[in-house]
Amino acid sequence: MTRDGYADSSAQDATHSSARSSAEGSHQPVASLASRAAAAFTAYTCGDRDQMSDLVDLVTPVLWHTARAQHLDSGTAEDVIQTAWIRLIEHADSIKDAQAVLGWLITTVRREAWRVSRGAGRAEPTDAIPEPDPERRHSHPLDPSLLAVLHEGQRTLWRHVATLPERCQALLRVVAFVDRPDYGTVSQALGMPVGSIGPTRGRCLAKLRAALLADPGWSHS
Amino acid sequence: MTTDDDTTATTALEALEPLDDIDRRILAAARETIARLDPVPAGLTDRIKFEITLAALHAEIADLERMPLAGVRGDDTAYTPTESVTFTSSSLSLMVTLTPDRSSGAATSHSGPMVRIDGWVTAGGATVELFVGGRTFTALSDDHGRFIIDGVPRGSARFVLRAPGGDGRPVITPSLEI
Numbered sequence: 001m002t003r004d005g006y007a008d009s010s011a012q013d014a015t016h017s018s019a020r021s022s023a024e025g026s027h028q029p030v031a032s033l034a035s036r037a038a039a040a041f042t043a044y045t046c047g048d049r050d051q052m053s054d055l056v057d058l059v060t061p062v063l064w065h066t067a068r069a070q071h072l073d074s075g076t077a078e079d080v081i082q083t084a085w086i087r088l089i090e091h092a093d094s095i096k097d098a099q100a101v102l103g104w105l106i107t108t109v110r111r112e113a114w115r116v117s118r119g120a121g122r123a124e125p126t127d128a129i130p131e132p133d134p135e136r137r138h139s140h141p142l143d144p145s146l147l148a149v150l151h152e153g154q155r156t157l158w159r160h161v162a163t164l165p166e167r168c169q170a171l172l173r174v175v176a177f178v179d180r181p182d183y184g185t186v187s188q189a190l191g192m193p194v195g196s197i198g199p200t201r202g203r204c205l206a207k208l209r210a211a212l213l214a215d216p217g218w219s220h221s
Numbered sequence: 222m223t224t225d226d227d228t229t230a231t232t233a234l235e236a237l238e239p240l241d242d243i244d245r246r247i248l249a250a251a252r253e254t255i256a257r258l259d260p261v262p263a264g265l266t267d268r269i270k271f272e273i274t275l276a277a278l279h280a281e282i283a284d285l286e287r288m289p290l291a292g293v294r295g296d297d298t299a300y301t302p303t304e305s306v307t308f309t310s311s312s313l314s315l316m317v318t319l320t321p322d323r324s325s326g327a328a329t330s331h332s333g334p335m336v337r338i339d340g341w342v343t344a345g346g347a348t349v350e351l352f353v354g355g356r357t358f359t360a361l362s363d364d365h366g367r368f369i370i371d372g373v374p375r376g377s378a379r380f381v382l383r384a385p386g387g388d389g390r391p392v393i394t395p396s397l398e399i
Contacts (some may be wrong), residue, residue, distance in 0.1 A: 049277070056269050064261045078265060085269050089276040147258075154254040161251065176252040180240065209247055 032181035033058065037105075038098035045092055056085070059102060062177045063109045066190075069170040070113035080116055084108040102182065106174070106189035156217035160208055168204035271352070280381060280393035283308035283315065310392040313382045314343045319399050322371050336399050337371040346385035353378035353399065375399055 037058055043051035063084065067077035084105055088095075095101055147155055161169060171190065178186055212218040240248075286307045308315045322337035342349060342362045349368055351358040354376040360368040378399045382392040 052273055053270050056266050056273070060266050060269065061256070061261050064265070065255065065259070068259055074262060078262065081265070082269060082272050085273055086276045089273055149257050150254060154250065154257070157247070157250050158254050158258065172251055173255055176248055176255055205244060205247065209243060212247060213243070
């Protein structure tokens with residue numbers, strides 16, 4: 001697979017980052033989340049049981065936002081994530097490629113979220129992130145009163161994020177919590193073909209970017 | 222690394238306009254914003270780790286049979302009802318009775334009301350572990366299968382039972398609010 005390729009480019013980022021401008025330095029040259037998850041999972045399967053704890057710490061934020069992007073309430077999201085972890089323990093032996101463990105967990109959370117929110121009797125989605133129910137469009141799981149915790153720039157950003165298509169919002173919520181080399185893994189796990197991550201993500205980000213750059217509330221933040 | 226699929230996928234990623242600083246700044250700001258608006262619940266990772274520990278036991282999960290309240294509350298005394306709960310599995314069964322624990326300094330304790338658990342398991346010499354509120358209590362059932370655990374804080378609790386001799390799968394109960 002190409003994951004090694006991603007890891008290589010990440011390593012190049014690391015070697016070149018010292019020569020970059022300080023602005024570019026804000027891109028943290030760390031190993032991809034998938035690689036770090038793979039290292040912890042490999043150690044776990046080799047008998048270092050404590051490593052599972054590291055894996056939980058690493059990927060829980062991504063899984064949380066994967067579940068929440070599927071419109072689950074907080075308690076249901078927790079249950080779904082717990083279920084995914086229990087399945088991982090049960091199926092640890094069947095995961096041959098440790099690099100795949102991040103994608104496996106995201107996929108499991110997404111499918112379980114779908115199953116729970118649509119009822120167990122319904123068929124699983126084929127591949128795409130489901131379009132939202134029309135009546136759910138106004139039941140965004142984030143409490144608007146929470147906007148008070150944001151500073152002006154963040155409020156501006158969130159106002160524009162909220163105008164994006166549902167699919168873009170879901171993608172953005174997950175992609176924001178992984179590293180760039182993980183985009184391929186995340187796109188697959190969210191049910192989008194690898195080849196479309198760029199264009200899909202590009203479209204979402206391009207819209208957001210254009211809106212933000214035209215908004216003085218953002219540019220001065 | 223050199224299959225057509227890989228090449229295609231890599232090209233599809235690399236051929237795109239590279240992310241620039243503005244993109245990175247937007248993504249970083251989105252991450253911060255989302256993390257503030259919808260933070261991962263406190264304690265979630267601890268709860269996951271605990272569930273993983275239990276799952277790794279490959280324990281049989283017991284069925285919960287909630288019994289009618291056994292306490293006497295026919296008059297207006299301040300009796301807190303006693304609650305009995307039974308768990309069954311293919312190998313071991315467990316009945317526990319919960320009563321407010323007034324003996325273990327609960328009145329002066331800063332950690333809130335305590336519960337006393339009188340238990341009966343269908344095997345003498347069975348090891349009973351109780352996980353509640355991040356603490357673990359361990360008891361051994363007597364020849365008649367009885368055990369007592371007192372000074373238990375209220376919270377979500379699970380029991381893990383092991384038959385004497387350590388043979389067979391452990392049995393774990395579903396969560397019980399005590």
